[in-house]
Amino acid sequence: MGSYTTASESQLSGSKKLLFRQLFEKDSSTYTYLLADASHPDKPALLVDPVDKTAERDLSLVKELGLKLIYAINTHVHADHVTSTGLIKSKVPGVKSIISKASNAQADLLIEPGDKVYFGDLFLEVHATPGHTLGCVTYVTGDGPDQPQPRMAFTGDALLIRGCGRTDFQGGSSETLYKSIFTLPKDTLVYPAHDYKGFTVSTVGEEMKYNPRLTKDEAGFKGIMENLNLPYPKMMDVAVPANVLCGLQDVESKAN
Numbered sequence: 001m002g003s004y005t006t007a008s009e010s011q012l013s014g015s016k017k018l019l020f021r022q023l024f025e026k027d028s029s030t031y032t033y034l035l036a037d038a039s040h041p042d043k044p045a046l047l048v049d050p051v052d053k054t055a056e057r058d059l060s061l062v063k064e065l066g067l068k069l070i071y072a073i074n075t076h077v078h079a080d081h082v083t084s085t086g087l088i089k090s091k092v093p094g095v096k097s098i099i100s101k102a103s104n105a106q107a108d109l110l111i112e113p114g115d116k117v118y119f120g121d122l123f124l125e126v127h128a129t130p131g132h133t134l135g136c137v138t139y140v141t142g143d144g145p146d147q148p149q150p151r152m153a154f155t156g157d158a159l160l161i162r163g164c165g166r167t168d169f170q171g172g173s174s175e176t177l178y179k180s181i182f183t184l185p186k187d188t189l190v191y192p193a194h195d196y197k198g199f200t201v202s203t204v205g206e207e208m209k210y211n212p213r214l215t216k217d218e219a220g221f222k223g224i225m226e227n228l229n230l231p232y233p234k235m236m237d238v239a240v241p242a243n244v245l246c247g248l249q250d251v252e253s254k255a256n
């Protein structure tokens with residue numbers, strides 16, 4: 001478990017300074033992303049897909065870096081781990097939780113495709129990427145001269161590096177997933193919510209070329225997805241009911 005940076009600030013141009021950290025939770029192989037506008041006096045920050053088990057680590061990092069956490073965001077209702085968005089709200093006054101309206105979960109802000117989530121002068125744009133779940137969204141850094149270049153896409157479980165999210169529960173559909181990805185420019189950086197093989201970052205172009213599932217035609221993709229034969233995530237029965245409530249179904253034991 002550790003905190004490290006895969007694209008340093010110097011690799012990301014744009015007149016506004018993005019502070020970026022990719023964080024890992026080893027039990028569920030989940031990536032949490034910390035983004036902040038470091039050129040803004042308040043250094044407003046957000047966390048994408050934070051996990052309950054690593055909430056303390058993430059909040060310590062936010063404090064050490066002198067950031068003001070304003071949003072705790074999910075890409076979808078996770079089935080394999082409990083989100084820390086509710087826990088973080090209970091520990092840091094003023095933080096707002098965010099999830100898509102289509103996910104049918106609770107949060108302070110229910111975002112829809114096309115919405116922009118501002119942190120200082122930087123923002124994330126909401127793109128609908130359903131198929132792994134009905135309410136999956138991808139958050140993409142802003143388009144514009146003042147925004148980080150190349151753009152960065154936080155794809156949740158829709159697009160994984162050389163893989164993709166399973167489509168066998170939570171309203172999943174291989175047809176829908178096939179159509180909902182690869183709508184971004186090829187140089188867009190891909191930051192997934194999970195990696196099981198040790199990858200940290202890819203690009204849309206790289207995945208279009210080398211992703212063994214998504215380089216097939218739709219029928220081939222469907223065949224692969226129908227034959228994954230993956231066991232259900234170990235924590236699914238706990239995680240899903242908790243995550244529709246910002247992970248707060250059993251908050252008493254976690255908040256203390």
Ligand SMILES: N[C@@H](CCC(=O)N[C@@H](CSS)C(=O)NCC(=O)O)C(=O)O
Pocket residue numbers: 028078079080157163164165166167194196228230231232233234235
């Ligand atoms: N073994 C893990 C669960 C692994 C799993 O099902 N991962 C999901 C993303 S979390 S909903 C997935 O879509 N995997 C795609 C794949 O091809 O592996 C556990 O028990 O938690």
Ligand SMILES: [Fe+2]
Pocket residue numbers: 076077078079080132157165
């Ligand atoms: Fe998932």
